[in-house]
Amino acid sequence: MMSSILLRRSAALAVSRGRVSSTLFAPISNFLASPVVVDGGVIPAAEFGHFSSIGVTERPLGFGFQSKGFHAASGPLNFKASLVSQTGFALEEYDDASSSRSGDEGLEIGKLGIAPEIVSALAKKGITKLFPIQRAVLEPAMQGRDMIGRARTGTGKTLAFGIPILDKIIQFNAKNGRGRNPLALVLAPTRELARQVEKEFEEAAPSLDMICVYGGTPISRQMRQLDYGIDIAVGTPGRLIDLLNRGSLNLSEVKFVVLDEADQMLQVGFQEDVEKILERLPQKRQSMMFSATMPSWIRKLSQNYLTNPLTIDLVGDSDQKLADGISLFSIVSDTYGKASIIGPLITEHAKGGKCIVFTQTKRDADRLAYAMARNFRCEALHGDIAQSQRERTLSGFRDGHFNVLVATDVAARGLDIPNVDLVIHFELPNNTEIFVHRSGRTGRAGKKGSAIVIYSQDQSRAVRMIEREVGCRFTELPRITVEPDARVDMFTGGGSYGGFRDNQMNGLERFSIKRGPSSGRPGGYESSRFGRSMGRNSGPNSGSFGSFGRNSNNAGNFGGPGSGRSEILETLAYLMTIWMTIRELGEGISKLKWEQHISITGKQLPWIHDDFFP
Numbered sequence: 001m002m003s004s005i006l007l008r009r010s011a012a013l014a015v016s017r018g019r020v021s022s023t024l025f026a027p028i029s030n031f032l033a034s035p036v037v038v039d040g041g042v043i044p045a046a047e048f049g050h051f052s053s054i055g056v057t058e059r060p061l062g063f064g065f066q067s068k069g070f071h072a073a074s075g076p077l078n079f080k081a082s083l084v085s086q087t088g089f090a091l092e093e094y095d096d097a098s099s100s101r102s103g104d105e106g107l108e109i110g111k112l113g114i115a116p117e118i119v120s121a122l123a124k125k126g127i128t129k130l131f132p133i134q135r136a137v138l139e140p141a142m143q144g145r146d147m148i149g150r151a152r153t154g155t156g157k158t159l160a161f162g163i164p165i166l167d168k169i170i171q172f173n174a175k176n177g178r179g180r181n182p183l184a185l186v187l188a189p190t191r192e193l194a195r196q197v198e199k200e201f202e203e204a205a206p207s208l209d210m211i212c213v214y215g216g217t218p219i220s221r222q223m224r225q226l227d228y229g230i231d232i233a234v235g236t237p238g239r240l241i242d243l244l245n246r247g248s249l250n251l252s253e254v255k256f257v258v259l260d261e262a263d264q265m266l267q268v269g270f271q272e273d274v275e276k277i278l279e280r281l282p283q284k285r286q287s288m289m290f291s292a293t294m295p296s297w298i299r300k301l302s303q304n305y306l307t308n309p310l311t312i313d314l315v316g317d318s319d320q321k322l323a324d325g326i327s328l329f330s331i332v333s334d335t336y337g338k339a340s341i342i343g344p345l346i347t348e349h350a351k352g353g354k355c356i357v358f359t360q361t362k363r364d365a366d367r368l369a370y371a372m373a374r375n376f377r378c379e380a381l382h383g384d385i386a387q388s389q390r391e392r393t394l395s396g397f398r399d400g401h402f403n404v405l406v407a408t409d410v411a412a413r414g415l416d417i418p419n420v421d422l423v424i425h426f427e428l429p430n431n432t433e434i435f436v437h438r439s440g441r442t443g444r445a446g447k448k449g450s451a452i453v454i455y456s457q458d459q460s461r462a463v464r465m466i467e468r469e470v471g472c473r474f475t476e477l478p479r480i481t482v483e484p485d486a487r488v489d490m491f492t493g494g495g496s497y498g499g500f501r502d503n504q505m506n507g508l509e510r511f512s513i514k515r516g517p518s519s520g521r522p523g524g525y526e527s528s529r530f531g532r533s534m535g536r537n538s539g540p541n542s543g544s545f546g547s548f549g550r551n552s553n554n555a556g557n558f559g560g561p562g563s564g565r566s567e568i569l570e571t572l573a574y575l576m577t578i579w580m581t582i583r584e585l586g587e588g589i590s591k592l593k594w595e596q597h598i599s600i601t602g603k604q605l606p607w608i609h610d611d612f613f614p
């Protein structure tokens with residue numbers, strides 16, 4: 001009780017904040033004097049150039065906004081982007097900034113006049129120089145511009161919008177005291193991403209109070225936390241609306257709003273909710289949208305939400321839409337062979353790191369995770385899994401407790417998981433944007449990684465289309481033939497895993513792989529790097545339906561043929577089939593509604609995303 005009183009912020013401060021804030025949004029007349037910004041509000045990638053000439057070293061205090069409330073009034077920061085085409089791409093800049101070469105290419109965060117708290121918190125994480133998107137965003141964001149920001153996956157967009165917001169709030173609190181209602185709101189499409197953004201903000205500015213709100217968790221705790229007072233709210237639209245409707249969340253003092261993964265946030269299905277939230281914000285605010293993909297429709301639509309927006313586009317019209325460090329491969333397989341070739345692909349391409357396998361449906365994620373669990377430490381992640389389990393799964397994956405995550409597109413966007421060396425598109429994504437995001441779970445922050453598309457012969461055209469639209473080239477891998485007794489069958493349940501059942505060996509020795517005639521490669525899967533870890537899950541009698549799609553460490557619970565438990569096993573398999581059929585029916589109905597919606601509204605491609613069918 002006492003602590004709640006102590007923690008509750010004073011209403012007087014909130015009032016004083018309201019008074020101050022009204023002066024904070026004066027139009028910025030001299031902003032366009034900055035040589036980086038092309039009039040009309042676009043910084044094309046090709047003109048972004050090197051920022052090595054930014055005059056920060058001559059101006060140790062960097063920006064002059066400390067005493068100016070939220071918006072700088074000090075004019076341009078002497079950004080002198082060298083004209084055109086020296087770099088073009090964010091990652092080239094990144095490579096420079098992240099390389100061991102010293103040089104001036106990056107912007108020393110410590111020399112920019114950013115709050116010392118942020119500088120030292122970032123330094124603790126090894127972040128001392130800004131990435132290109134961060135450099136490009138910093139000045140206009142500090143000056144209060146609305147903006148659309150696009151940069152490739154894994155290039156630091158979160159801190160690009162995070163640093164200016166955190167800095168302004170720290171300055172503001174220092175001057176005006178702390179208030180009760182949030183000053184900034186970040187909307188994210190998935191719970192996992194919302195949590196990640198909150199965490200990154202928290203780590204960068206530990207003195208600020210953040211809340212992350214999303215469904216599947218007790219709302220009462222969130223209401224209490226809001227009551228104590230917070231600086232920044234991060235969340236998914238559904239729960240935010242719930243809290244607004246209950247009167248627990250007051251957005252009337254919000255100065256900054258960010259739509260992370262904006263193109264997803266404004267898709268049909270999400271857009272309505274987002275609008276409901278935006279309606280509750282003050283008119284005078286700074287709005288920013290970020291994503292690695294910004295289809296043309298989103299740019300048009302964004303005009304409804306942004307005022308005179310600046311577009312900072314580090315991808316631009318460049319052919320290549322993927323992060324540079326990602327190598328792409330494709331491999332043809334028939335539907336029934338797909339599950340069997342994943343093991344060899346992981347062994348060969350994950351190089352001992354983590355792998356995310358993307359499926360199109362929750363059911364396939366479950367089935368595949370189950371089928372693979374006998375050979376890999378592997379779990380499933382999708383929208384039908386209870387939130388607490390989703391969180392356990394993700395943190396287990398982050399911490400390296402298991403190496404293979406089989407996920408729907410709920411994990412396609414934004415997630416920043418260390419050491420994901422391989423992404424496998426078990427099924428082709430619905431569109432090229434999703435391809436970019438899925439693949440972007442690897443090759444982050446300048447690291448290298450691989451993405452493999454598995455496709456059937458009749459999907460060749462779709463693969464070519466991805467190549468065209470994403471500006472990439474797949475290296476075709478030789479076909480893999482799997483001996484019948486080594487097939488992993490995810491379609492028919494436990495009964496068809498016989499090839500593994502009586503095999504006492506662990507690891508990939510079981511795969512008995514042969515390369516097809518076109519293969520010039522050695523088979524060479526016998527000595528799996530995963531061998532030892534897989535062994536944990538793949539007891540000779542694996543077949544745990546109890547762990548289906550969950551923690552595969554339970555594999556083996558129900559034994560295999562000859563265990564005397566075959567009846568239980570069969571019953572469970574039967575129950576599972578019924579459960580899956582019911583769920584499939586549910587998904588079918590939702591999709592039908594979705595497609596009807598599209599045909600009525602004429603909007604958008606049928607982005608079949610799991611979060612639309614929670």
Ligand SMILES: Nc1ncnc2c1ncn2[C@@H]1O[C@H](COP(=O)(O)OP(=O)(O)OP(=O)(O)O)[C@@H](O)[C@H]1O
Nearest residue numbers: 127129130131153154155156157158292414416445
């Ligand atoms: N200036 C920096 N120096 C070093 N590391 C950084 C810097 N900025 C961000 N990072 C790290 O880079 C990684 C990727 O950043 P982030 O998740 O923001 O990428 P993103 O562009 O939002 O990707 P996506 O499009 O997939 O959402 C994170 O681990 C982050 O901590």
